[in-house]
Amino acid sequence: MAAVARLKFRKPGTGRVIGDSFVGRAIRIYIPLLILLVVTLFPFYWMAVTSFKSASELFDFSVSPLWVRDPTLDWYRHLFTQTNFPRWAFNTALVATISTLISLFCSIMAGYSLARLRYRGADAIGWGIFVTYLVPPTLLFLPLTFVIRELHLFNNLWALILTYPTFLIPFCTWMLMGFFKGIPRELEEAALVDGATRIQAMLRIAIPLALPGILAAALFAFTLSWNEFLYALIFMNDSLVKTIPVGVTQELIHGDEFFWGELMAAALLGSVPVAVLYSFFVDYFVAGMTAGAVKG
Amino acid sequence: MTQGKRAVAGWSRRDFLKTAGVAAATLAFPEVIISCGTSGSTATATIPKPRKGASIRLLQWTSFVKPADAEFKRQAAEWGAANGVTVAIETVTGDQLQPKTAAAVEAGAGPDIIQMQYGWPQLYTDACLDVSNDVNILISKLGKPDPVNEAFCKVNGTWRAIPYTVVPNAWTYRTDYFQQAGVSNFPTTWDELTAAAAKLKTTGKPISQTDGHAYGDSLTMWNPVLWGFGGKEVNADGKTVAINSKETREAIKWAKGAVQAGLVVHPEWLDPDNNQAYHADRVSGTLNGASIYIREKIEFHKYTDVTNNAPMPSGPKGTFAMNLIFNHAVMKWSPDAETARAMLLALMEKDQYQKWTLIASGYNAGPFEALHNDPVFASDPKLKAFQEVVAPGKWPGWPALPSKKTAQAQTQFIVADMFAKSLANGGTGDMEAAISAAETSLKAIFERP
Numbered sequence: 001m002a003a004v005a006r007l008k009f010r011k012p013g014t015g016r017v018i019g020d021s022f023v024g025r026a027i028r029i030y031i032p033l034l035i036l037l038v039v040t041l042f043p044f045y046w047m048a049v050t051s052f053k054s055a056s057e058l059f060d061f062s063v064s065p066l067w068v069r070d071p072t073l074d075w076y077r078h079l080f081t082q083t084n085f086p087r088w089a090f091n092t093a094l095v096a097t098i099s100t101l102i103s104l105f106c107s108i109m110a111g112y113s114l115a116r117l118r119y120r121g122a123d124a125i126g127w128g129i130f131v132t133y134l135v136p137p138t139l140l141f142l143p144l145t146f147v148i149r150e151l152h153l154f155n156n157l158w159a160l161i162l163t164y165p166t167f168l169i170p171f172c173t174w175m176l177m178g179f180f181k182g183i184p185r186e187l188e189e190a191a192l193v194d195g196a197t198r199i200q201a202m203l204r205i206a207i208p209l210a211l212p213g214i215l216a217a218a219l220f221a222f223t224l225s226w227n228e229f230l231y232a233l234i235f236m237n238d239s240l241v242k243t244i245p246v247g248v249t250q251e252l253i254h255g256d257e258f259f260w261g262e263l264m265a266a267a268l269l270g271s272v273p274v275a276v277l278y279s280f281f282v283d284y285f286v287a288g289m290t291a292g293a294v295k296g
Numbered sequence: 297m298t299q300g301k302r303a304v305a306g307w308s309r310r311d312f313l314k315t316a317g318v319a320a321a322t323l324a325f326p327e328v329i330i331s332c333g334t335s336g337s338t339a340t341a342t343i344p345k346p347r348k349g350a351s352i353r354l355l356q357w358t359s360f361v362k363p364a365d366a367e368f369k370r371q372a373a374e375w376g377a378a379n380g381v382t383v384a385i386e387t388v389t390g391d392q393l394q395p396k397t398a399a400a401v402e403a404g405a406g407p408d409i410i411q412m413q414y415g416w417p418q419l420y421t422d423a424c425l426d427v428s429n430d431v432n433i434l435i436s437k438l439g440k441p442d443p444v445n446e447a448f449c450k451v452n453g454t455w456r457a458i459p460y461t462v463v464p465n466a467w468t469y470r471t472d473y474f475q476q477a478g479v480s481n482f483p484t485t486w487d488e489l490t491a492a493a494a495k496l497k498t499t500g501k502p503i504s505q506t507d508g509h510a511y512g513d514s515l516t517m518w519n520p521v522l523w524g525f526g527g528k529e530v531n532a533d534g535k536t537v538a539i540n541s542k543e544t545r546e547a548i549k550w551a552k553g554a555v556q557a558g559l560v561v562h563p564e565w566l567d568p569d570n571n572q573a574y575h576a577d578r579v580s581g582t583l584n585g586a587s588i589y590i591r592e593k594i595e596f597h598k599y600t601d602v603t604n605n606a607p608m609p610s611g612p613k614g615t616f617a618m619n620l621i622f623n624h625a626v627m628k629w630s631p632d633a634e635t636a637r638a639m640l641l642a643l644m645e646k647d648q649y650q651k652w653t654l655i656a657s658g659y660n661a662g663p664f665e666a667l668h669n670d671p672v673f674a675s676d677p678k679l680k681a682f683q684e685v686v687a688p689g690k691w692p693g694w695p696a697l698p699s700k701k702t703a704q705a706q707t708q709f710i711v712a713d714m715f716a717k718s719l720a721n722g723g724t725g726d727m728e729a730a731i732s733a734a735e736t737s738l739k740a741i742f743e744r745p
Contacts, residue, residue, distance in 0.1 A: 055595065059575040141395070145403040154405065234399040237353065237386045237407075253389045255360025255463075255659075256512060256567035257587050 044268065051075050051265035058260055075261035084239050085266060088247035093273065095160045095243060096225035102161070103168035103221050108214065110169070111176030112202055116188070126177060133170035137230050140166065148235055159235040160243070164225050171224070172217040179213030180206060215281050223274050244270040341432040344641065348380035350632035352639055355396060356411035357622070358387040360587040364656035368643070371652065375642045381635055390511065390567075400627070408630035409640065412623045414706065415448055415691070415698040417456040424456035424625040430637045431455040434644055439665025444689045447698050449623050456625060458640050459663035462689065463620035465516040466681040468574065468588045469581030472602040473501045482581070482606030486524060489609050490554040497558030501580040504573060506565035507716040513567050514712040516618040517583050519692055522547045522711055524611020529705060529734075530742050534696035537738040539714070540731055547611070548718045548727050555723030563716050574599075583608075585620065586659045586682050593676075594657070605681035608688065617685040618692070623663075661686050701741050710737045 050058065052071040063069065079085045114126045144163050153159040187209070188201040196204065207214070232246045239247065248266040252259045354372065359365045369385045376383035386407065388396060393413065400406025401423045417424055431449070435441065441449075445459035469482055477495035493503045506514045522528065526543030530536060555561055560579075562569065570582040575596060582588070592600045608617045626636045642648065646666055653660050654672045658679035662670055673683040692711075693702025705711075717730035 056598065059572065059577075059596070059598075061576045061578060141399060142402045145399040149403040149405040230395070233388070233392055234396055237355075238384070250358060250388050250392065253568075254358050254362055254365075255390070255587055256571055256585065257360050257591055258568045258572075 044271070047264045047268040047271075050260055051268055053261065055261065075265040079262050079265050079269075083251050083262070084242070084247060085244075085269075087240055088242050088244045089270070091157060091241060092226055092243040092245075092270075095157055095164065096222050098161045099164035099168060099225050100218055100221040103165045103172050104214065104218055106165065106169045107172035107176050107217060108207065108210075110173040112180050112206060114173070115177045115180035116185070116202075116206070126174070129170045130174050133167065133174060137167060141230055141234055144231070145234060154235060155237045155241055157236075157241055160228070160232055163231050163235070164228060168221045168224060172221055175217050175220070176210065176213055179210040183209045212283075219277060219281055222277065226270075226274055341429045341436070343433060344430065344634040344637040346379040346381050346635040346638040347632055350380075350635040351382040351384075352376070352409065352630075352632060352636050353384045353386065353407040354409040354411075354624070354636075354639075355386045355388065355393070355400075355407035356624075357390045357393050357413070359656065359659065360585070361590060361656045361659050364652060364659065367652050367655040371643055371648055372639065375639055379635075379638075381632075381639070383639065404629050406629070407627065408632060408636040409624050409626055411460065412448070412457045412625045414621060415693075415700075415703040417449055417451055417623065417625060418699050419703055420625070421451045421456055423628055424451075425628050425630070425633055425637075426454050426456065427458050427626055427637060428455040430641055431458055433641060434458065434664060438644070438646065438662075438667060441665075442663045442686065442689070444619070444621050444691050445623060445663040447691055448621050457623035458625075458637075458644070460623045460644075461621075462661040462663055462686050463512075463585050463622070463659060464661050464682040464685045464689075465512070465583060465585055465617065465619050466608065466685045467581055467583050467606045468586075469503070469604060469606060470501065470599060470602050471604050473499050473580035477580075482604070483609050486521065486550050486554070486609045486611050490550070490557045490559070493554055493559040494557035496580045499580060501578065502558055502560040503581040504560040504562060504570065504579040505583050506563070506567075506570060507561040507712055507719055508563040508565055509709050509712065510565060510567045510569075512620055513565070513570060513582075513584060514709065515692060515706065516620070518551075518712045518715045519618045519690070519694075520608055520616040521551060521611070521715070523616040523690060523694065524609075524613055525550060526611075526613040528695060529693055529711060529738055530696045530702075532695040532697075534693075534699055534701065535742055537735060537742050539738055540735045543613075544714075544731060545727065548715065548730070550611075551715055551719055552723040552725075552727070555719050561716070561719050563720075586657070586679065589678065590657045590659060603678070605678055607681045607684040615688045616690055617688045619685060619689045621663075621689075621691070658682055701744075704741050705738060708737060708741075710734050 049066065049068055052068045052073070052075075054070055054072045054074070057063075057069060110129070114122050114129075144166065148154055148159045148163070151159075151162075153162070183206055188205050191201040191205050192198070227245060228243070229245045232243045236242050236246060239251065242250065244266065248263060248270065252262045252266065359368075365385075365387055372383045372385055375381070390413065393411065394416075396406075397410050397412075397416065397420065400410065401420050404423075412420070412424075431441070441459045442462060445462070449455050449457040449459055467482060473496060474480070474482070474492070477492070477499050479492045479495055483489040483492045489503070496503050505517050507518065508514055522544065525547035527541060527547045528538050528543075531538050551559075565573075570579070570584055571588050571591070573579045574582055574584075574588050575591070575598075577599070586605070589603055589605055592598065592603055608615055624640050626633050626640070630636050643652075644664075649662060649667060650670055650672070653662060653667075653670050654675075656672070658672050658676065661673075661683060662668065668683075668686070670683070673679050691698050691702070692706040693699070696702055711734070714730045714734035716725075717733065718725045718727045
């Protein structure tokens with residue numbers, strides 16, 4: 001395609017491709033990229049800058065808020081010594097990891113079955129799962145509260161590990177259905193002809209081929225669990241069982257006064273693991289997004 | 297008439313037997329029976345006893361003053377240790393308290409005690425235990441409860457929550473900017489506030505307040521303005537919507553005049569925003585709890601000397617205020633409700649309570665007569681304003697008693713929205729359209745069968 005473009009749009013008399021000059025590249029690539037970078041990274045920059053400002057500097061609007069004059073690590077020190085932030089981070093990671101694994105297991109099974117096994121009502125179930133995903137947690141938290149009470153799981157991390165899949169499984173299943181449908185059926189049929197069982201065909205053919213989608217679903221699920229707020233707020237009580245989103249807001253906001261230094265330090269640290277995960281799996285993530293979008 | 301005749305005639309045989317019985321019982325069991333004499337009541341009250349080995353969980357908001365929360369927890373733990381009770385105090389932000397409460401009520405399980413803000417006892421009546429016995433004990437010791445706490449706690453004559461505290465709201469202002477603008481004292485009437493706002497505008501540091509959906513600062517500003525000019529959402533019957541009135545128009549006209557003169561309103565501000573604007577030296581005055589002043593005094597030390605506080609200005613119909621009101625409900629699902637009630641009574645003991653208010657540094661005021669002259673307000677003359685706004689305090693929906701309907705009107709910010717629409721575009725918004733919209737919304741709530 002690129003070669004065709006070059007042939008088509010070569011500037012007469014110069015031999016240069018139109019728009020391939022530095023200015024052209026700047027207009028087409030660098031400037032939009034820069035704008036995108038600024039828009040996406042500015043919140044992180046703001047969090048970082050704020051977290052290093054002293055108390056007096058935080059409210060000093062006589063100078064530019066974009067720079068730090070006298071950086072301090074006080075807020076980070078306070079976060080690690082006077083709050084349970086390390087414990088909240090551990091809880092968040094534990095809950096996000098286990099609920100993601102549970103959701104992935106269920107979603108792979110459900111997604112494969114709905115995409116591959118032709119049984120009556122498969123389409124309706126697929127749509128049902130999608131509609132379930134659309135029910136907002138703000139409506140679901142009340143009946144789920146009742147369930148958690150019956151299970152005696154209040155103030156227990158299992159309450160989150162078991163409730164997060166209620167919104168993760170429908171999402172991941174829907175996404176993986178698209179992936180499995182995109183894998184040529186003939187590959188599995190060939191394996192079946194060669195004597196493989198359905199399970200073996202799934203494990204050795206379908207799942208390895210759907211790996212980008214599975215990783216993308218895992219990334220989505222982990223991120224949703226990591227950031228989840230409402231269920232963690234409702235089901236957790238003690239400081240030691242809180243997750244980052246809830247612990248930070250409950251213990252760093254007092255009445256109508258926000259303690260911005262600690263809040264920003266916690267927000268920055270809380271976003272690092274997810275950012276790292278994304279940077280490792282960005283290729284799979286993009287592949288997963290596009291495949292899920294066009295093959296669903 | 298009958299009562300009058302009886303009063304003149306003196307004691308009936310029944311009165312004598314009742315009083316003699318209570319007196320004898322009090323002498324025999326002074327630790328368990330208290331005669332509650334407030335308002336002529338001769339009701340008896342039984343002191344709840346904690347159960348050794350019980351476990352109590354209390355859920356309330358995170359106070360602005362962190363050491364005050366620590367003191368509350370310390371007192372609760374101390375009481376727990378003395379009585380063999382395990383006590384856990386959970387604090388969440390004000391915004392988070394409602395969904396947690398709603399979830400607990402829905403599940404019929406959760407904390408034994410929940411802090412009720414504003415009219416929540418009306419919303420969650422069926423989940424709140426009748427604590428009339430315990431409030432009567434407190435009344436016998438501490439005198440009358442504040443009318444606003446009483447209005448919120450009492451549902452159809454039954455106490456569904458125990459009065460806990462008032463978070464008074466007053467004006468915090470910069471004396472240096474006021475002097476610079478030629479305003480010697482904080483305005484005592486709304487009209488004076490307009491004049492002051494005009495002068496302060498010239499300093500570049502306006503008097504500012506939210507007219508948005510701040511669940512504290514917006515309600516505490518615009519309801520008192522409405523009442524100060526004689527306006528009201530609904531009549532005392534709690535059914536007849538009365539917002540479309542001459543008085544409401546007077547209140548809005550004042551607000552429009554004030555904004556056109558120099559009062560700056562911010563529909564985008566939530567509760568923390570005026571605090572931040574003040575700490576950042578961007579405004580010369582704002583209406584808030586004592587948190588701005590206390591944080592300046594304790595933490596920032598930047599504008600402490602040039603900060604003062606003032607009570608609410610008066611309107612033609614008098615002085616009105618609205619404060620944040622918190623009470624404690626013992627929940628019906630609690631397996632140790634008696635222990636929970638006993639703990640709350642212990643925490644409301646005058647000595648204990650005033651240890652807590654002292655550490656709260658003026659952010660909280662007591663809800664009973666005996667707690668009014670709290671030494672904390674004498675410790676710093678600048679805190680006096682916060683003490684003064686307690687008495688003229690009213691509740692959203694006043695003069696109607698708090699109800700599910702007044703709570704609904706409050707959470708929909710109908711009064712604040714009416715002012716905000718009228719004050720849009722520098723005070724040139726359509727007042728009639730705003731009143732009409734408010735009336736429609738209020739009728740949908742109050743005139744619904």
